[in-house]
Amino acid sequence: MLTWRPSASLAALRERSRCLGQIRAFFAARDVVEVQTPMLGARTVTDAEVESIAVHPYGFLQTSPEYYMKRLLAAGAASIYQLGPAFRHEESGRLHNSEFTLLEWYRLGFDDRQLMQEVAELVDDVLGRGSYTSLTYSELLGGVDALKLERDEIDLKFVAAIERLGQGRFFITDYPADQAALARLRPGHEDVAARFELVIDGVEIANGYWELQSAAEHRRRFQADRDRRAQLDRSDVLVDECFIQALEHGLPDCAGVALGVDRLLMLALGETSLDAVLAFRLDRI
Amino acid sequence: MASYSTNEFRSGMKVMLDGDPCSILENEFVKPGKGQAFNRVKLRNLKNGRVWERTFKSGESLDAADVMDLDMEYLYEDGEFWHFMKTDGSYEQIAAAAAAVADCKDWLKEQDVYQVTLWNDDPIAVSPPNFVELEVTDTDPGLKGDTANGGTKPATLSTGATVKGVPLFINIGDVLKVDTRTGEYVSRAKS
Numbered sequence: 001m002l003t004w005r006p007s008a009s010l011a012a013l014r015e016r017s018r019c020l021g022q023i024r025a026f027f028a029a030r031d032v033v034e035v036q037t038p039m040l041g042a043r044t045v046t047d048a049e050v051e052s053i054a055v056h057p058y059g060f061l062q063t064s065p066e067y068y069m070k071r072l073l074a075a076g077a078a079s080i081y082q083l084g085p086a087f088r089h090e091e092s093g094r095l096h097n098s099e100f101t102l103l104e105w106y107r108l109g110f111d112d113r114q115l116m117q118e119v120a121e122l123v124d125d126v127l128g129r130g131s132y133t134s135l136t137y138s139e140l141l142g143g144v145d146a147l148k149l150e151r152d153e154i155d156l157k158f159v160a161a162i163e164r165l166g167q168g169r170f171f172i173t174d175y176p177a178d179q180a181a182l183a184r185l186r187p188g189h190e191d192v193a194a195r196f197e198l199v200i201d202g203v204e205i206a207n208g209y210w211e212l213q214s215a216a217e218h219r220r221r222f223q224a225d226r227d228r229r230a231q232l233d234r235s236d237v238l239v240d241e242c243f244i245q246a247l248e249h250g251l252p253d254c255a256g257v258a259l260g261v262d263r264l265l266m267l268a269l270g271e272t273s274l275d276a277v278l279a280f281r282l283d284r285i
Numbered sequence: 286m287a288s289y290s291t292n293e294f295r296s297g298m299k300v301m302l303d304g305d306p307c308s309i310l311e312n313e314f315v316k317p318g319k320g321q322a323f324n325r326v327k328l329r330n331l332k333n334g335r336v337w338e339r340t341f342k343s344g345e346s347l348d349a350a351d352v353m354d355l356d357m358e359y360l361y362e363d364g365e366f367w368h369f370m371k372t373d374g375s376y377e378q379i380a381a382a383a384a385a386v387a388d389c390k391d392w393l394k395e396q397d398v399y400q401v402t403l404w405n406d407d408p409i410a411v412s413p414p415n416f417v418e419l420e421v422t423d424t425d426p427g428l429k430g431d432t433a434n435g436g437t438k439p440a441t442l443s444t445g446a447t448v449k450g451v452p453l454f455i456n457i458g459d460v461l462k463v464d465t466r467t468g469e470y471v472s473r474a475k476s
Contacts, residue, residue: 049321090292090343091322093314155320156340162317181319197318207318 007281012269016277019126019265023083023103026122032079032105037068039085043240046225047181048232051089053098061087064258065104066182067243070211073106073254074246081105083261094273095203095263097282106256112183112194112210115255116171119198119206122259123169127200127268136174136192140165147176162199172197182218183209198259200267208257215247287349291324291341299331299352302339306331306350306404314343331402332384332409350404357401359393367393367411369401381408391446392417392465413465418474419443421459424451440470 006013027034044052044060045067052060062068065082072080086102107115120132138144140161146154162172173196177185180193194210212218222239229236265277275281289300294312301307307328316322322343329336331352357369357379366380367390381401383390385408389399392413402410424440440451440461448463451470455461460474 047319049316049319091314091316092292096314096316152321152342155317156323158317158320159315159323179319204318 003284005284006279007275007284008277008279012265012271012277013279015269016265019268020083020261022125023122023261026125027081027105030079030118032081032107033077035069035072035077035080035082036084037065037072037082038062039087041068043067043242044237046222046229046237046239048225048228048234051234052237053087053089063088064102066256066258067240069104069106069256070251071243071246073108074249074251079105079107079254092282094275097262097274097278099282100274101261102258103261104256104258106211106254108252108254110210110255112173112196112208112255115208115210115257116173116196116198119208119257119259120169120171123198123200123205123264126264130169132169132171134171134173137172137176137179138174140172162204163202165199165202167201170199172199180212180221181207181209182212182221184212200264203263203267204260205263205267206257206259208255210255211251211253213247213251213253215244218247219244288346289349290346291326291343294324294326299350300328300347301350302328302330302337302347305333306352306409307337308352310336315340316343331404334387334410353403355401355403356398358398359395361395362393369399369408369411372398379403379408381411385409386411389413391442391444391468392419392463393444394419415464415466416462416471417465418460418462419446421451421455421457421461424455424457426456437470 024034039062040055040058041062042059045063050063052063054060064086069080069082081104083103085099087099089098091098124130138147141157146157174186174192175195177191177193180195183193183195186192186194196208197204198206219239226236262274262277266274269276271277289298294309296309296311298309299306300309307330309326309328311327313325314322315325324341324343325338326341327336327338356372358372360368360370366382367386368378368380371377389411394417397417400412401408419442421440422443425438437450437452439447439449440455441447448461448468448470455473462471462474464471
């Protein structure tokens, strides 16, 4: 049924505006600079579980500003953040919308632990102060045996486990090395990645890395993504050579995180669906 | 036969699962950060009414079930089957077995209209309207002012069903309006 009316209430949208202001003030106080990189890019991510929206003849709506922001860092930018839309094909549900608002930031000289601390401070600003429990990925899944399962089953167990955590703020740390994405492996413990996620009241809010620097290792992981895409019968994605060039030039030591702003706002308002915080949900565009 | 992919699932859609026709109640998209996408689906098995929860990988599909809900008039029971007639003027009749009629037999009154669910043209379920009117065939004579039982008593209806919470002033031969969802007395029907 066609409806012209907004999904969110006008009061929620006012709250949204206030929250965006709060986030910008948080970074201004820390001297982290806001940047705006293209939403429409020629290339996209190889990640097997993320589908980009192609826009002919330009390229793709970006699934996150990660590669552009890292190109800025390689070019010598200091700590930076970006607050804007990101796009993912065929993601729609209570906690998903194909277009969503992502807050992504990079801190020079930080490792994952320091960045987790800063994520907690930002969340405290928006939701009010709370306490945070850290547990490793294998603790969350009830032991290392779970990590020997097929990837599908592991993903299912993960989804069930974060729901079981219930109310509260949880950092999931030390992801298995094969789920490192673009995090470096933990020095001295190379079976785990220096990757974390923040889960609040059963909702995934943020995903962060102590960033991988090696261009060669990036290339290896991108190829592994492409192999998995082929195995899953998904369309091939070419490696972003501009990004590789930037890595070869040198990404500074840094940690970075992406945070779902719509979901955070949803929790701030005590809501349970993104409908409550999006001006126009996918079904009304 | 057509099939539906998880991202087409909508509530009310009829699909086949484990050989039984089911109606989709809810479909929730679930996706961990960098992991695989799933759909957690609640379905009602149309043969036995049970609600199932299943998790599918996004993109998986289920065959469509050839299921139709028809308004039909109840005619009679022959000891083995319950007979219904289409209300579209065709006078076409179908016979439903006990498994399909199930609890609805408590609310069947000749010439009233019920919803019959057909799967591959076979009746698999019969649903009563939310309210039915049935005659009382047995109940204790209630004494005015007797409030020992909260002022109510049970009554047996023409179908054999027993309804609780019936006021004391109701007598044999009265017609009661009953809520079929709760099995409770609503009022005395004006007759």
